[in-house]
Amino acid sequence: MLDETAGREPLRIEGYASLFGFADLNRDVVEAGAFQRALRLRGARGVRMLFQHDAGEPVGVWDEIREDAKGLFVRGRVLAAGPRGKATAALIREGAVDGLSIGFRTEQFTSRPSGGRYLKQIDLWEVSIVTFPMLPQARLRQAQLVSG
Numbered sequence: 001m002l003d004e005t006a007g008r009e010p011l012r013i014e015g016y017a018s019l020f021g022f023a024d025l026n027r028d029v030v031e032a033g034a035f036q037r038a039l040r041l042r043g044a045r046g047v048r049m050l051f052q053h054d055a056g057e058p059v060g061v062w063d064e065i066r067e068d069a070k071g072l073f074v075r076g077r078v079l080a081a082g083p084r085g086k087a088t089a090a091l092i093r094e095g096a097v098d099g100l101s102i103g104f105r106t107e108q109f110t111s112r113p114s115g116g117r118y119l120k121q122i123d124l125w126e127v128s129i130v131t132f133p134m135l136p137q138a139r140l141r142q143a144q145l146v147s148g
Helices: 036-042 083-093
Strands: 011-019 048-051 060-067 071-078 099-111 117-130 140-142
Touching: 011 060, 011 083, 011 099, 036 060, 036 117, 048 060, 060 117, 071 083, 071 117, 083 140
Parallel strands: 048 117
Antiparallel strands: 011 071, 011 140, 060 071, 099 117
């Protein structure tokens, strides 16, 4: 059965945009605490939700971004207000995209003996919904609403 509201209501998503201790495809490893300064300065609303790192048309808003023991957890809403948001929500619903990727500037790091870096402090600008994340384990899922 076709859900008549699926194209108009925000799509709630959540997942890990970064995981501590895992090397990404550039061999960089994010360390716990790396996002704390940026989150303190910007908060979730200061970090943009983009599709494929395209700053030209944001697709939603992040309601929650926090570090936990596992990594950088994000929760937000893909908005159907514009064509890119509507298309992004449809792609997520159908399972065509489920990756997350961070856009940032490195503020502090040390070199890894095997190549790449240990990222110690990151200025987080955006978290994108992507087809192929730099950290393959960084994935999103549709959030389940909990009724109280």
